[in-house]
Amino acid sequence: MPDTQIKLEWEKAALTKFNKMIERIPLFHRKIAKTVVVKKAQINAQQRNASVVEEADILRAFFSEVPNTFYSLMIRLFDEVGFDYRPYEPR
Numbered sequence: 001m002p003d004t005q006i007k008l009e010w011e012k013a014a015l016t017k018f019n020k021m022i023e024r025i026p027l028f029h030r031k032i033a034k035t036v037v038v039k040k041a042q043i044n045a046q047q048r049n050a051s052v053v054e055e056a057d058i059l060r061a062f063f064s065e066v067p068n069t070f071y072s073l074m075i076r077l078f079d080e081v082g083f084d085y086r087p088y089e090p091r
Contacts (some may be wrong), residue, residue, distance in 0.1 A: 008042050014055040022080040029070070036065040060090040 011016070018041075023036050040061035045053045057078055059078075063085075078085040 008045050008051060008053050010053040011055065014053065014058055017055070017081045020045050021077050024077050024080060025073075031079070033066065037061045038057055040065050055083065057072060059083060059085050063088060063090055 018037075022030060025033050037058065038061075041057040042054050044057035044060050045051075048057075052059075062074060062078075075085065
């Protein structure tokens, strides 16, 4: 398993969208969402042997870590912040 303690760089545009999305998540869920998505996005990048977290890593992290109960909210927020989530949507 990749070392999740490693802090990777994030693409600037992807980080901006991520931060906007986190700001829109209801306050009660914001901290946990940020924690689990950051961790999983970094793992995703490490599994690609990349040194930079990209938008695809973030989107895959949201889809794998956010409970299905919040799926419709997540999709709405993706649209609001400009994430192109469709290629990463689970089938």
